[in-house]
Amino acid sequence: MNATMERPERYAPEDIEHLMLERGFDELLAEEKAYVLRHLESAADYTRMRALLLHMQEEGSRQPPVDADPAVREHVLQAFREQQRPQWRIWLNSVAAFMAPARPVHYWRPALALGVVTLLITGSLSVWQAIHRSEKGMVASLKETEVQTPPRPAEVSAPPTGTAHGATEAATEQTEMPAPAPRQAVPAPAPPTAALADIAVRSAGAAPPMDSSWSSSATALMEVAAETIAADQDHMDDAVFAKAEKVDATARKHAPATLMAAPSESDLLGLLRAAW
Amino acid sequence: MGLFRKDPENLSDERLMELVVRGQEQAFATLFDRYRRQMLTYFHRMLWQDRERAQDFLQELFIKLAQQPASYQQGRPFRTWLYSMANNMCKNEYRRMAVRAAAVPALKVLNNHAVEPDGGARVDHEHFNARLQDELDKLDPDHKATFVMRYQEDMAIKEIAASFGISEGTVKSRLFYTVRKLAAALPEFDPNPKQRTAPATGQ
Numbered sequence: 001m002n003a004t005m006e007r008p009e010r011y012a013p014e015d016i017e018h019l020m021l022e023r024g025f026d027e028l029l030a031e032e033k034a035y036v037l038r039h040l041e042s043a044a045d046y047t048r049m050r051a052l053l054l055h056m057q058e059e060g061s062r063q064p065p066v067d068a069d070p071a072v073r074e075h076v077l078q079a080f081r082e083q084q085r086p087q088w089r090i091w092l093n094s095v096a097a098f099m100a101p102a103r104p105v106h107y108w109r110p111a112l113a114l115g116v117v118t119l120l121i122t123g124s125l126s127v128w129q130a131i132h133r134s135e136k137g138m139v140a141s142l143k144e145t146e147v148q149t150p151p152r153p154a155e156v157s158a159p160p161t162g163t164a165h166g167a168t169e170a171a172t173e174q175t176e177m178p179a180p181a182p183r184q185a186v187p188a189p190a191p192p193t194a195a196l197a198d199i200a201v202r203s204a205g206a207a208p209p210m211d212s213s214w215s216s217s218a219t220a221l222m223e224v225a226a227e228t229i230a231a232d233q234d235h236m237d238d239a240v241f242a243k244a245e246k247v248d249a250t251a252r253k254h255a256p257a258t259l260m261a262a263p264s265e266s267d268l269l270g271l272l273r274a275a276w
Numbered sequence: 277m278g279l280f281r282k283d284p285e286n287l288s289d290e291r292l293m294e295l296v297v298r299g300q301e302q303a304f305a306t307l308f309d310r311y312r313r314q315m316l317t318y319f320h321r322m323l324w325q326d327r328e329r330a331q332d333f334l335q336e337l338f339i340k341l342a343q344q345p346a347s348y349q350q351g352r353p354f355r356t357w358l359y360s361m362a363n364n365m366c367k368n369e370y371r372r373m374a375v376r377a378a379a380v381p382a383l384k385v386l387n388n389h390a391v392e393p394d395g396g397a398r399v400d401h402e403h404f405n406a407r408l409q410d411e412l413d414k415l416d417p418d419h420k421a422t423f424v425m426r427y428q429e430d431m432a433i434k435e436i437a438a439s440f441g442i443s444e445g446t447v448k449s450r451l452f453y454t455v456r457k458l459a460a461a462l463p464e465f466d467p468n469p470k471q472r473t474a475p476a477t478g479q
Contacts, residue, residue, distance in 0.1 A: 017451065051465055056428070065313060067313055072312075073312070077304070080342035
């Protein structure tokens with residue numbers, strides 16, 4: 001009571017409820033009565049409201065306990081179980097119903113239509129894949145292209161090999177003899193020893209089987225090369241050139257065209273890399 | 277009990293609701309057992325003291341909870357959230373009944389409690405309840421729900437405010453004016469009728 005008197009101005013109309021539940025109007029202090037009458041019309045209002053609240057309190061304690069039927073609990077729990085049931089079972093049930101229809105005669109038309117569509121799609125895909133596989137399935141392909149080689153006067157050209165590839169041509173060139181060029185016009189080439197040795201190796205070992213005439217020509221070629229290296233390049237005499245010319249003619253006469261173009265293993269690898 | 281580390285009876289409502297969201301049936305059953313009487317009483321008081329209807333609403337309320345447990349807002353007190361749902365259901369029922377009564381006047385719900393108190397305590401009690409219910413039905417649904425929650429469900433002001441999503445001051449004000457209106461509408465229960473017209477005199 002003292003607490004309420006210490007701060008009367010903090011009352012709000014709703015706080016009158018506490019006063020009503022605790023004391024009658026006659027039991028209120030003067031300040032409390034003044035406060036109550038500021039919000040209510042009369043003491044009678046206060047008394048009626050107090051009576052109602054006391055009735056409510058009494059009714060609350062007198063109210064018999066009510067309870068729901070057990071069926072309500074069962075229904076509610078059943079609803080919870082159904083909600084928690086995995087959805088895939090429902091999906092499987094529908095699939096099973098489709099797979100085992102009650103009247104299969106109703107299904108033959110859509111089944112036939114689906115089968116035809118499936119066959120068409122599968123056939124189209126197979127044809128399409130076959131076409132693309134034939135075009136793109138290979139690792140590399142050799143295509144015949146025409147290579148323009150500048151005419152060289154000193155060239156002792158080999159007959160066209162049919163595989164006019166750069167690498168093949170290079171291999172061909174390595175087997176050529178020194179060109180019988182005019183002595184004054186073209187300075188005497190200086191055939192490197194390694195290149196000549198390579199020619200010999202290719203001709204003797206890496207190349208496919210050759211006939212004896214070609215082998216002898218190669219041997220003669222080696223001899224000419226050795227003589228050329230040994231001789232002073234500035235003073236190469238006519239006899240050497242004439243001999244070289246003779247040997248070269250012999251070699252060209254006996255050398256098979258395919259052998260001239262026979263590529264080595266490294267050339268084939270380079271060819272494959274270029275194609276890839 | 278194997279699903280719980282603790283007895284579910286000892287868990288808070290909010291913790292049980294988290295388990296319900298995860299699909300724990302035992303937690304759901306515990307919540308139902310904990311609140312079935314309260315909610316049934318609330319529906320009984322709010323829905324014209326119709327027991328069958330109250331049971332239907334109780335079942336519907338918890339079926340909603342079972343079907344949409346994720347609608348519960350984590351961190352909110354479960355009790356106020358449940359009362360909020362129940363109150364919304366009652367308001368929907370009022371609207372439905374109002375439409376039905378307007379369409380078919382013969383079906384209008386009229387609780388004509390013309391029982392005069394005969395001095396017996398039991399009859400007086402029934403008469404008071406009947407008259408109070410009549411007057412409550414005339415109130416705005418929110419005011420009626422506020423009154424029922426406060427004086428019949430013994431809910432705290434704070435809980436009522438949380439249920440309605442309003443301030444505590446609004447709840448207090450609503451209660452004050454509802455009590456004053458009901459008291460004016462039920463003069464026959466005035467314990468001192470002679471004071472009814474006597475002007476108050478500040479002493």
